[in-house]
Amino acid sequence: MPDKGAIISPVPSQLLILRPSPLLQWRLGALTALIFFLMLVVWNIDSCSIQSFVEPWRFNTYSVRLNLSPSPSPSLAPKPHLESDKPHRQNLTLNKTTGPRNPDPNLTSNPTRVQVGWIAAESEKNFTANLMRNWLAPGGAPCREAKTVEISVPGIDGTDSVELTAGEIHEFKFQALDESKNPVCIGGDYFETDLSGENWKSRPPVKDFGNGTYSFSLQVHPEFAGEYNLTVILLFRHYQGLKFSTARLGFDRKLRNVRLRFLNKPYIALPELRSCQKSDFTRDSWSGRWTRLGKNDECQISNDGRYRCLAADFPCRKPWCDGAVGAIESNGWVYSTHCSFKLFSGDSAW
Structure with a gap:
């Protein structure tokens, strides 16, 4: 009777079953190469002309649009x-x-x-x-x-x-x-x-x-x-x-x-800019400008990375803003759009 701790050696037929098949190895290699090729295609897709991708169905879409709309063909468009x-x-x-x-x-x-x-x-x-x-x-x-x-x-x-x-x-x-x-x-x-x-x-x-x-x-x-x-x-x-x-x-x-x-x-x-309200921040498009209300030509960036060009309490000039423009460390520049912004100090903001 064999000992309980003994390990029985596999017979040769079992070794043949555990050994990977050459056909399986070939399929695995082909799959890996295919995945790598697809990654290259996706990576470089933007370098290809998009016209080659959309041309087959774009013509059909445009033909349907011509049938549904009486607009003339682009080739017959008037000259500039x-x-x-x-x-x-x-x-x-x-x-x-x-x-x-x-x-x-x-x-x-x-x-x-x-x-x-x-x-x-x-x-x-x-x-x-x-x-x-x-x-x-x-x-x-x-x-x-x-x-x-x-x-x-x-x-x-x-x-x-x-x-x-x-x-x-x-x-x-x-x-x-x-x-x-x-x-x-x-x-x-x-x-x-x-x-x-x-x-x-x-x-x-x-x-x-x-x-x-x-x-x-x-x-x-x-x-x-x-x-x-x-x-x-x-x-x-x-x-x-x-x-x-x-x-x-x-x-x-x-x-x-x-x-x-x-x-x-x-x-x-020009009409005076009003102060921005809560409803103004729901707009999707903004158009504004930067105006300079003061400057210090000798101002340098400090060792701690600050740009303290004007006094911290240097005031804004209405209607371009409301508050202390010196606190934003922009050397006098402030932004405004269809309305002007209020600049809060640390104490007033909290």
């Missing part, structure tokens, strides 16, 4: 109004009078003064649906396949400096151009604008009309009239900023760097 060498100024002009001007009843000392409104950022209805429709819109015409490399800005191009009235909203329309200076007739380009002065900084809003034309609007409060610099940068072309590798697909080219001068006219008045 701008020619390659002489931009047409009929549609791309400077609009200096946007919105009605009503006399300010409070300005009794000068009844000729008029009050204009602030630039307002409005949310586009069905933004996501419109974006996807424009992104997947079929090409066909050469102007719809072209890539933007330049712009044409009537009212600014060809001038060393542009003079504008402070307080008014000035809308400039511009046309996207390809490398041959021909108009691009499809939208989706992402432009970044910057309006900078000594005591005023803002990012003028840009509108995309979907046909290769765009517009931006400029406005400076009369209190901050003076010399400014306008910069227009093309960051991404035709929705490429929506892809994964944005750093690799970014165009990032400065297209305009223009000197502007805003003049203070006595007949222009």
Whole structure:
């Protein structure tokens, strides 16, 4: 009788059963290679042209849309109004009078003064649906396949400096151009604008009309009239900023760097900004500016990383804010939008 602690050696037939099959090893290796290949495909999917993925079903979708809608075919779309060498100024002009001007009843000392409104950022209805429709819109015409490399800005191009009235909203329309200076007739380009002065900084809003034309609007409060610099940068072309590798697909080219001068006219008045309320924070879109209410040119960052340029109790100047602007350590800069913010101290906040 064998001992209880003894281990019985397996017979040769059992060894054959426990040994992995060569066919099983081959299948496991093939499965591993397939998974690795699929990972590479997913990783590099953004480098492929999205047109090759959506073309088979996009044509069917577009055909159904044509059958349901009486709109004409994109290939029969009218030619853009701008020619390659002489931009047409009929549609791309400077609009200096946007919105009605009503006399300010409070300005009794000068009844000729008029009050204009602030630039307002409005949310586009069905933004996501419109974006996807424009992104997947079929090409066909050469102007719809072209890539933007330049712009044409009537009212600014060809001038060393542009003079504008402070307080008014000035809308400039511009046309996207390809490398041959021909108009691009499809939208989706992402432009970044910057309006900078000594005591005023803002990012003028840009509108995309979907046909290769765009517009931006400029406005400076009369209190901050003076010399400014306008910069227009093309960051991404035709929705490429929506892809994964944005750093690799970014165009990032400065297209305009223009000197502007805003003049203070006595007949222009802007409504005073009100303080922000709880309901203001439900807005989806904001458009504002940075204003500088004081500065210290000799200010340096301290060893503890603080930027104490102004006294902690340096006051705001209404209507731009309410509180002590020195407490935010911005060397006098403060942000405001369609309303102005209250700056709380530690004691008042708690």
